Amino acid sequence: TMQSLQTCTVLLVLSVLIGLSWSLNPRDPNVCSLWESFTTSVKESYAHPYDQVTEEPCSEPRTSYRCTRHRITYKTAYRQAVKMDYRRRYQCCPGYYESRDNCVPRCTKECVHGRCVAPDRCQCEGGWRGDDCSSACDDQHWGPGCGQLCKCENGGLCNPVTGTCQCPPGYIGRRCEDPxxxxxxxxxxxxxxxxxxxxxxxxxxxxxxxxxxxxxxxxxxxxxxxxxxxxCPCQNGGICQGKGICACPPGWTGEVCTERCAEGRFGPNCANECVCHNRGHCDPETGHCQCAEGFTGNRCSEECRVGSYGRDCKGVCDCANGSRCYNIDGGCLCEPGFSGPQCRERMCRHGTYGLQCERTCRCHDTHTLSCHPLKGECTCQPGWAGLYCNETCARGYYGHGCLEPCLCVNGGVCDSVSGGCHCAPGYTGAHCESPCKSGTYGKDCSLECSCSNSVYCSPIDGTCFCKEGWRGRYCSMPCSKGTWGPGCNATCQCANGALCNPADGSCTCSPGWQGPLCDQPCPMGTFGPGCLKRCDCLNADGCQGASGQCQCLPGWTGARCAQTCPEDTWGRHCNQSCFCQNSATCLPHSGACVCLPGYWGPTCQQSEYRKCLILIAGVYGDQCSITCPSCAHSSSCHHVTGQCVCTLGYTGALCEQACPVGLYGKQCTGVCRCAHNSSCHHQDGSCLCPPGWTGPDCTLRKSGSIDFLLHTLNICMCHVPSCSSDVPHSYHHYYNPSYHTLTWSRPPLPHVPNNQDRAIKASVITVTSVSSQLCYTCVLYTGYACL
CATH class of the missing domain: 2.170.300.10 (Tie2 ligand-binding domain superfamily)
Structure with a gap:
């Protein structure tokens, strides 16, 4: 009826509208993308260049010269254009179909008693077998009505439809009969x-x-x-977990980890599932999809971007005349009117166009790249424009369609074909924006400057601009002494023999001076160039600024002023003499006398204590008020200090000790020189010879004959000179060599040893008219007696 027809129409319209409202979700794992082309009128942006001229300092920052610099700056401009573009279009991946806004797997055969879980893979319900889950046969039967008996051996399963055996692992053969x-x-x-x-x-x-x-x-x-x-039996990196159980690494499964994961499975024990579209392969270890040629993406669901192709989309298309390439092998898909591997060949012969190639191109042949085989549009060679490629580019433009603006600056001329710049003398670079590099000038910067010490060489004509401190046409003449700066027009102001830098007028100071003009001496304690060295002086008021020689304070001398003035000198340089009396010393820095106790006056010339020495014996000290200690052996005490002054042969605080054996004289400083272990007298050091020896130092041997004795003494008549001639000089103050007796001050006679007594008794000489003192002397020095 009419009413039912209207109802059907409404339902159809609603279904179409609902279908149009559905759209695929790009994040659906089973949605794939491909590229489609379309034309559109767009307002496109492009970089429009313009020349920005600035002035900035030339290469040498210390000069006042300014150089012109050109900088090509781009700003964004817009223009209308009709262009072909590409966009992604989404559709269900191969093996899947669209159901509402989802992509579901497609099974070629209907899963009768199961469901389609992947392309052409049914998951059967319990009790049903076969590719389409349509057979109710058990493992041991097959065929219509399950009437055929399965003859597969060793646990092989037969196909419920065909009866072919599916052998378990470890067996092969038609009936799985062979291991x-x-x-x-x-x-x-x-x-x-x-x-x-x-x-x-x-x-x-x-x-x-x-x-x-x-x-x-x-x-x-x-x-x-x-x-x-x-x-551990586990292979391929599997780990034993006891009782023969293996934990398999990613990519492996089986009892001992010997089975690779089936396609679509990955991970440890192949427990994870992955889906790779467009013939992509799932890595059994990581689950990453290894895409086939022409596809990319995590699931290989994306077609290669336009202009690329092949494995991982790394191939670059090479197709002409607006054609695109096939994403798998890069083959060109030509636009109408073109053919050939890269679509470079016109389907119409040269000079014609149209559907039947019946029309003649009107393009100016020598300036035309191509005439479109369908439309007859002229594509001009670079540098030419116009509807028929018969017009040169307008000034300031070049290239294809004369659309590219020239970028030549500094007087450069643009080539209308390539846009290359022909630069004026002094400039170079793609846009003539750069002056010639330092040291060159002229056309194409092909000439070399002759400047020696220049800041800048004119890139146009090679004129030299000298550095400070130089002059002349080629900057080869230095500034004369006392001048500096550009043109050597400034006068140096350096003092004290400092050197003036001809470039900037800075002063290099002589040793001992500092300051910008070298007019300030080094601070105390420093010297040398730049006053950088430290004086090495101990007792000084600084050092000489140039050499560092120490300037010693009064009373000091030496290279470092570490030594006091020598005795009896004082003052600066120790060139003053001391005039102190009575053993007084003077201060090395002032020359003032430092008197001993009991003396005073500028030169210590006055003393009351001298009367202690001259007038009163046995006292000392201030006003002669202190009694001397009991000094032994007739020794006296010092009139100032009271110390005992010992006589010859004695020592000790009270002069109570005789000199030790081997020493004699004042303060026991004399050393005995007697031979043959003989001793010496502690006062005068005279030797006391042992038996058989004689002489001043006991080095002469005695003789036993009387003739020798008489000859030795020459005293047949006891002549005094003969006896006294052997007396050493050191004894002359103890006796008078005459016939008189010794004075009261002679020393006591030495004891004659017993053996000498026997010798004397054995050899007796009778001598007359000789004094007893003389005979004593003879006995003392010869060992023989005069009677």
Whole structure:
């Protein structure tokens, strides 16, 4: 009826509207993208160049010269254009179809008692088998009504429709009757056994079964006759978890991790599922999709971007005349009117165009790149424009369609074809924006400057602009002494012999001076160039600024002023003499006398204590008021200090001790020189010879004959000179060499040893008219007696 027809029409319109309102979700894992072209009129932006002229300092920053610089600056401009563009279009991936706004898998055969879970893969309900889940046969039957008995051996399953055997791992053959050949295992016997010579391979799992005395995952290790250690059978990096269970690494599964993950599975024990579209392959370890040629993306769901193709979309298309390339192998898809591998060939012969190539092109042939084979539009060569390519580019433009603006500056002329700039003398660069590099000038910067010491050489004509401190046409003449600066027109102001820098007039000071003009001496304690050295003086008021020589304070001398003035000198340079009396010393810095106790006056010339020495004996000190100590052996005390002044042969605080053996004289400073272990007198050092020896130092041997005695003494008549002639000089103050007796002050006579007594008694000489003193002397020095 009419009413039902209207209802159907409304429902149809609603269904179309609802269908149009649905759109695919790009984030759907089963949605793929491809590129489609379209034309549009757009307002496009482009970089419009313009010349920005500035002045900035030339290469030498210290000069006042300014140089002109051109800088090409771009600003954004807009123009209308008709262009072909490309956009992504989304559709369901191969093997999937659109259902509302989702993409669901497509199975070619209907899953009768199950559901389609992947392209052409049914998941059957319980009790149903077959590719389309339509057979109710069990494992051992097949065919119509399940009337045929399955003859597969070794656990093989037969197809419920065809009856063909599907062999389990470890077996092959039409009925799965044959085990895997040696060295192979697994499903279809396609895997190679990895076991060593010490074991064999399990045909099903590939596990290595070791012979006796072998161990290791692959039975590759020999073990001693004793019990072998436990071994882990897990292969390919699997880890044993006890009781023969292996934890397989990513990409592997099976009892001992010998089976690679099936397509679409990945990860440890192949527990994860991945989907790669457009013939992409899932990496069994990482799950990443390895895309086929022409596709990219995480799931290989994206077609290569326009202009690229191939594996990982790394290929670059080479198609002409607006054609695009095939995303898989890069083949060009030509636009109408063109053909050839790169679509470079016109389908119409040269000079014609149209659907039947019946029309003649009107393009100026020598200036035309091509005439469109359908439309007859002229594509001009660079540098030409106009509808028929018969017009040159307007001034300031060049290139294809004369659309590119020239960028030449500094008087450069633009080539209308290439846009290259022909630069004026002194400039170079793609846009003539750069002056010639330092040291060159002229056309194409081909000439070299002759300047020696210049800041700047004119890039146009090579004129030299001299550095400060130089002059002349080629800047080869230095400034004369006392001048500096540009043109050497400034006068140097340096003092004290300082050198003036001809470039900037700065002063290099002589040693000992500082300051901008070298008119300030070095601060105290410093010297040398720049006053950078430190004086090395101890007792000085600084050092000489140039050499560093120490300027010693009064009373000091030496290279570092570390030594006091020599005795009896004082003052600066120690050139003053001391005039102090009575053993007084003078201060080295002032020359003032430092008197001993009991003396005073500018030169210590006055003293009351002298009367202690002259008038009163046995006293000393201030006003002669202190009694001397009891000094022994007639020794006296010092009139100032009271110390005992010992006589010859004595020492000690009270002069109570005779000199030690071997010493004699004042303060026991004399050293005995007597030979043959003889001793000496502690006062005068005279030697006391042992028997058989004589002489001043006991070095003369005695003789036993009387003639020798008489001859030695020459005293037949006891002549005094003969006896006294042997007396050493040191005894002359103890006796008078005459016939008189010794004075009261002679020393006591030395004791004559007993052996000498015997010698004297044995050899007796009678001498007359000789004094007893003389005979004593003879006895003392010869060992013989005068009677």
């Amino acid at each position: 895997c050949p040696p060295g192979t295992f697994g499903k279809g016997c396609l895997q190679k056994c990895q076991c060593g010579t010490g074991g064999s391979c399990n045909k099903v799992t590939g596990e290595c079964l070791c012979r006796e005395n072998f161990t290791g995952t692959f039975c590759e290790k020999a073990c001693p006759r004793s019990r072998c250690p436990l071994r």
